[in-house]
Amino acid sequence: MSTCRLGVLLGDGIGPEITPAAVAVVDAALAAVGAPAIEWVELPMGLAAIPEHGSALPASTLEALAGTDGWLLGPVDGVAYPEPQRSQLNPSGALRKHFDLYANVRPARAFGRAIGRAVVPGADLVIVRENTEGFYADRNTFAGTGEFMPTPDVAVTIGIITRAGVERIAVAAFELARRRRKHLTIVHKANVLRLSMGLFRDVCREVGERYPDVVVDDLHIDAMTVHLVRRGADFDVVVAENMFGDILSDLTGELAGSLGIAPSLNSSDTRAMAQAAHGSAPDIAGRDIANPIAMILSSAMLLDWLGNRRGDERLVDAARVVDDAVRAVVDGGTSTRDLGGTATTSSFMAAVVEHIAAGG
Known part of the structure; x- marks a missing residue:
C-alpha cells in the first residue's frame, strides 16, 4: 500500500503539546508493525494562523487537506480569537461542515488503574x-x-x-x-x-x-x-x-475516568479527522502537564479507519498497538495528574513510545 499523507493541525491551548505526542506514538506503532511511515503535512490553523493569514482556518489549509488521506486536529479555542474570527464558525465546526464529516464516533472505555477515577469502572x-x-x-x-x-x-x-x-x-x-x-x-x-x-x-x-x-x-x-x-x-x-x-x-468520558482519555473520530465516507473530545484547556497550556491520551487514541482511531478503508491490515494492527500500549503504560502506573499520576505530557508520550519499541 502507498504511504499515507496525513495533515497535522496543532490547534490552540494544549494542542501544540498533545498533537505532536500523538504523531510520535503513531510513528512508533507504524515502525513496530512494518508499515510505511506516514507523510505528515503540518498546516496553519487556529490562533497562531490569524496574524499571517487573517483567518483561523486559511483557504490554503482547506485546499491542502483535500489532498490528504485524513488529519489530526488539535483542540480549538475560538473564544480566544480576536474579532471578526471569534464570531465566525470555529475551525472544528468549519472542517466538519466543509468536508461533510457526518459521523462523530466517541468511545468511552475505562482504564484498569483509572478505576478509582472512573464513575463506571x-x-x-x-x-x-x-x-x-x-x-x-x-x-x-x-x-x-x-x-x-x-x-x-x-x-x-x-x-x-x-x-x-x-x-x-x-x-x-x-x-x-x-x-x-x-x-x-x-x-x-x-x-x-x-x-x-x-x-x-x-x-x-x-x-x-x-x-x-x-x-x-x-x-x-x-x-x-x-x-x-x-x-x-x-x-x-x-x-x-x-x-x-x-x-x-x-x-461518558468522565464516567470512564476523565475527559483526558476521551478520543473521537469525525468521518465521512471518504475522509476522517482525529480530534480529542476535550477542549483546549488554556489554563494549563504550555506547562507540559496535559493528558495526551485522548489525542493519541483519536489518532489510533484514524489509523483503524484508514486501514479498513484501504484494506491494509498493518494500519489496523498499528492502531491496536497504540491502544494496547497506552493502556499498558497506564496499568503500569504511569499517568498524568487527571488520572491521579505525576507524569508530564512528554514523559507519558515517551513511556508509550518506549513500550511500543520494546515490543509491548
Whole structure:
C-alpha cells in the first residue's frame, strides 16, 4: 500500500503539546508493525494562523487537506480569537461542515488503574453522534446559521432533522454495533419533540430492520443520563443527534475516568479527522502537564479507519498497538495528574513510545 499523507493541525491551548505526542506514538506503532511511515503535512490553523493569514482556518489549509488521506486536529479555542474570527464558525465546526464529516464516533472505555477515577469502572461504550445537523446552529444550514433574533429580546434556534442525515448516521452506528456487542440504543426526545425527534427515532428503527442480529432499544435523553450513571456498563453503541451526542459523550468520558482519555473520530465516507473530545484547556497550556491520551487514541482511531478503508491490515494492527500500549503504560502506573499520576505530557508520550519499541 502507498504511504499515507496525513495533515497535522496543532490547534490552540494544549494542542501544540498533545498533537505532536500523538504523531510520535503513531510513528512508533507504524515502525513496530512494518508499515510505511506516514507523510505528515503540518498546516496553519487556529490562533497562531490569524496574524499571517487573517483567518483561523486559511483557504490554503482547506485546499491542502483535500489532498490528504485524513488529519489530526488539535483542540480549538475560538473564544480566544480576536474579532471578526471569534464570531465566525470555529475551525472544528468549519472542517466538519466543509468536508461533510457526518459521523462523530466517541468511545468511552475505562482504564484498569483509572478505576478509582472512573464513575463506571466497567464502561466500554461508543457514542455515535450525528455531526452535521440537529440543534447545532453553526452547521445545520447551507448558508448562515440556524439562529436568529427577530427582536433584541427574542432568540430563535432551528433544529434540523432530515431522513437522509439520520439514515446515514444510523447505518454507521449499526455497522459499528455489528462489529462490537450487537446492541444499539437510540437516544431521542420524541415525547416532546414529536416530529423532529420522532423522525430521528423512527428512521433509526427502520434502518435497524436491516440488522436483525443487532438488539435495538431507545431511551429519552433525560432518562439516558440517569441510566449511564447507574448502569453505564450495560450499554454498547449509542446513536444520537448532534447536541445530545455531544452532551452524552462528555458525560461518558468522565464516567470512564476523565475527559483526558476521551478520543473521537469525525468521518465521512471518504475522509476522517482525529480530534480529542476535550477542549483546549488554556489554563494549563504550555506547562507540559496535559493528558495526551485522548489525542493519541483519536489518532489510533484514524489509523483503524484508514486501514479498513484501504484494506491494509498493518494500519489496523498499528492502531491496536497504540491502544494496547497506552493502556499498558497506564496499568503500569504511569499517568498524568487527571488520572491521579505525576507524569508530564512528554514523559507519558515517551513511556508509550518506549513500550511500543520494546515490543509491548
